Amino acid sequence: MKIRKRWSMMLVLSLMMATLVGCSASSNDTGNAAGDSSSKGGTAPSAGAATTKLDPVTLKIILPGDRPADMDLIIKEAEKRMADTINVKLNLVFVPWSDLAQKTQVMLASGEDVDLIFDAPWLHMEQMISAGYYEPLEDLLSKYGQDAVKVRSEQMFNANKFQGKIYALPLGNTHLAGRTYLVRKDLREKYGLPPIQTYDDLIKFAYKVKENEKDVIPLLAYGQAGQKDVSWGAFRAFMEYDPQILRSDALGQSLVLYYKNNDGKVYNLFDEMEPRVWSWIEDARKLYTDGLIHPDILALKDIDSVINSGKIAVAVYNEFGVPSSMSAAVAQNVPGAELEAVTFIQTEKGKNITNFKQANFQAIPKVSKNKERAMMFLNWTAQKENYDLLAYGIEGTHYEAVGDDQYKQIGTNYSYFPYAWIWNPTMDRLNAGFDEETIKHYKFNKDANNLTTSILTGFSFDPSPVINEISLYNATEDKYYSALFDGAADPNETWAKFKKEGEANAKKIQIELQKQIDAFLASK
Structure with missing residues (x-):
C-alpha cells in the first residue's frame, strides 16, 4: 500500500x-x-x-x-x-x-x-x-x-x-439524489384511483393492474448485481424514515452494513436483522409470489427498454420526475399511455440526512x-x-x-x-415537462440548508486494509442480494445461506469501517 x-x-x-x-x-x-x-x-x-x-x-x-x-x-x-x-x-x-x-x-x-x-x-x-x-x-x-x-x-x-x-x-x-416510482397515470385514472400518496396506495394500484391488465406487468425493479440499490425492497430505504437507514461507505449499494439516523455507528444485518429491512424483504417476496414483480427480474439487463415498452405499471427510477425519453417512448409504443412520477421523499426541512457525497x-x-x-x-x-x-x-x-x-x-x-x-x-x-411537485423537489434539494448534515460529511473510507475481504464479500453478495430484495427467492433459506457465506468477511469490514469512523470523529 x-x-x-x-x-x-x-x-x-x-x-x-x-x-x-x-x-x-x-x-x-x-x-x-x-x-x-x-x-x-x-x-x-x-x-x-x-x-x-x-x-x-x-x-x-x-x-x-x-x-x-x-x-x-x-x-x-x-x-x-x-x-x-x-x-x-x-x-x-x-x-x-x-x-x-x-x-x-x-x-x-x-x-x-x-x-x-x-x-x-x-x-x-x-x-x-x-x-x-x-x-x-x-x-x-x-x-x-x-x-x-x-x-x-x-x-x-x-x-x-x-x-x-x-x-x-x-x-x-442536487445535494440529495432523486428517487421515483414511474407510474402509468392513464391506468390509474382508468380505474378511478386518486393520485398516489403512500406506498400502500402504490401497491393497491399494482394489484388493480394485476386483476385487469393481462398484458401489463405491475411492478419492475432491477435485478443485476451492479444495481442492487434499485432492487424492489432495497429501493424503499431511500423513501422511509424512523429509522432513516443509510448505506455505508464500505459496501456501496448494499444495506448489509448500514448507518441508522446520524449516530456514527456501523450496523450489521448479520449481527441483528433490522426489522424494517426484513419487512421490505418479506414484502418483496409476497409481491413476487403474487405475480406482481416481473417474473424474469434477475435476468433482465436493459430495464429502460422494458419500461419504454409501456407494458409496466410501476417501475423504480433513480431521479426525480419522468425522463422525456421514457415519456415519449411509452406514448409511442402504447398510444394514450402516460407516465407520472411518484416519490415518498419528504420536503420537510431537516428531515433528510446527507453527507453531500x-x-x-x-x-x-x-x-x-x-x-x-x-x-x-x-x-x-x-x-x-x-x-x-x-x-x-x-x-x-x-x-x-x-x-x-x-x-x-x-x-x-x-x-x-x-x-x-x-x-x-x-x-x-x-x-420543462416536469410536474410542479418534481420541480419542487429539485429546488428544495439544491439548497443545502434544507438538509441535515451527516456527522460523517467529509469522511472517506480507505478499503485497503480489508480489500480482500471486500472482494470476497461482494462475490458472495452478488449471489443472494438481488434475489432477496426482489423477492425471487425464499427469504429465510436465502438469508441463511447468505449469512453463512458472507458473515465473517462482513464483520471484518464492519470493524475496519467503524475504526476509521471513530478516528475521523475524534479528529473533528
Whole structure:
C-alpha cells in the first residue's frame, strides 16, 4: 500500500480560485495558453484559447449504458468546436450497466489505455483508488480545470474527497439524489384511483393492474448485481424514515452494513436483522409470489427498454420526475399511455440526512497519456454552450431551450445523460415537462440548508486494509442480494445461506469501517 499525504482541500480550492481570477496563462508540454476565448465553445488549456493550435489528441472515454442513436452527430459538433482550441477528438466507449463493474475493473487492472472513466462509490471507486489506478486531480484542476471548479460548490468538493484527495470530478445536480416510482397515470385514472400518496396506495394500484391488465406487468425493479440499490425492497430505504437507514461507505449499494439516523455507528444485518429491512424483504417476496414483480427480474439487463415498452405499471427510477425519453417512448409504443412520477421523499426541512457525497464521478486513470488534455476537456464541458450540447444534443434537433434553466426534449435520438460524464448543478437544466411537485423537489434539494448534515460529511473510507475481504464479500453478495430484495427467492433459506457465506468477511469490514469512523470523529 502506498502512503498518501493528506492535502488541505481549502488550500487547493484557494489556489484554483486564484488561478481562475488572476493568473497568467501557463505553458506546458501540450502547448501554450492565452486569454482569447472569442470562438464559440472555445476554451484554452488553462483559461482561454490556445495561441498556437495544439496537436490533435483522441481521448478514450468509458461511459455506462447504451450509445445514443445520434451520438456521432454530437461528437462531430463538439470536435468542430474544440478544433481551434484544445483540439480533442472523442472516442466514446459505452459499457452496459450490467457489465460495468466487471469490465471497467478489468480495463483498469490490465492497464488499458483510457483517458476518462466513469466510476462511483456504489461501483468500485474506493477499491480502484486504493489499487492506485486513478490520478489525483488537484494540480490538473488548478492548471486546466478552473471552469470545472467554478460550476461546483466548495461544499461539493469538500464532501467528495477520497483519502484526503480529489481523485475524480464529482457529478451531480442536487445535494440529495432523486428517487421515483414511474407510474402509468392513464391506468390509474382508468380505474378511478386518486393520485398516489403512500406506498400502500402504490401497491393497491399494482394489484388493480394485476386483476385487469393481462398484458401489463405491475411492478419492475432491477435485478443485476451492479444495481442492487434499485432492487424492489432495497429501493424503499431511500423513501422511509424512523429509522432513516443509510448505506455505508464500505459496501456501496448494499444495506448489509448500514448507518441508522446520524449516530456514527456501523450496523450489521448479520449481527441483528433490522426489522424494517426484513419487512421490505418479506414484502418483496409476497409481491413476487403474487405475480406482481416481473417474473424474469434477475435476468433482465436493459430495464429502460422494458419500461419504454409501456407494458409496466410501476417501475423504480433513480431521479426525480419522468425522463422525456421514457415519456415519449411509452406514448409511442402504447398510444394514450402516460407516465407520472411518484416519490415518498419528504420536503420537510431537516428531515433528510446527507453527507453531500455524489453518486457519480469522472476519473482520469494514471495510465492515461493525455491527462492534461482530459482535464481541458472536462473544463470545456463546464461552459454553458458546450454543456448543453453534450447533455441535450443539438438545439432545434434534439432539444428546445426554455429560458436559461429548462429544456424540452425533441424525439428520442439523443437522451439526457450528463449524469454519466459532465453533470454539474450550475449548468444543468430542468425538464420543462416536469410536474410542479418534481420541480419542487429539485429546488428544495439544491439548497443545502434544507438538509441535515451527516456527522460523517467529509469522511472517506480507505478499503485497503480489508480489500480482500471486500472482494470476497461482494462475490458472495452478488449471489443472494438481488434475489432477496426482489423477492425471487425464499427469504429465510436465502438469508441463511447468505449469512453463512458472507458473515465473517462482513464483520471484518464492519470493524475496519467503524475504526476509521471513530478516528475521523475524534479528529473533528
